[in-house]
Amino acid sequence: VLISEKNRRAIEERFKELKSPVVIQFFESSLNCASCPEINQLLRELTELSDLLTLEVYNVYADEEKAKALGITEAPVIVLTDDTRVDFGIRFYGAPSGYEFATLLEDIIMVSEGDSGLSDETRNALANLQQSVNLKVFVTPT
């Protein structure tokens, strides 16, 4: 068990806020992915904490078409979508551990509630973007 009983209860409490279904897509690989089994287990334990959460596990090579459609060529990668599989562009390359586990929980709640929580100013500016923007945020495990 990766999520302690205490954390499990705290997360279940937070997940009571969830409104609509969220699908977590996990792209793994059996080769050169030491962290894949642990991430898979973590996501399995997490998605058991609410009926609105579903985990879909894909192999980055065997399910190449699915991976390519999302621009994924490596593992481990996590993609958050809703139940219509809309790609919002939310990605985790590598394990969401420590502080980034909190990010994952907040992201799940955001997608489920359907609100980014950003200021009106930011929303307006983003609505007027004329080009695609890729943000890569590098982190290390905490």
Next chain:
Amino acid sequence: VRLAHQFAYESPSVTGVMVEASEFMELANKFSVYGVPKTVINDADDYSLEGAAPEHMLLERVTSAISG
């Protein structure tokens, strides 16, 4: 990372990617990541941000990055 994901969720034009640097070392080396968090915009180092950035600062960098 949370803010990048909020931007991504808000706009269909934005993709927000957390990259765990020790697992994706090649990518981290490519963008000369020596300190974290580091945010790289459109794979160019010119507008990258080191440290946690508040919402208005990330927005400002994003708009400068795409206006050249």
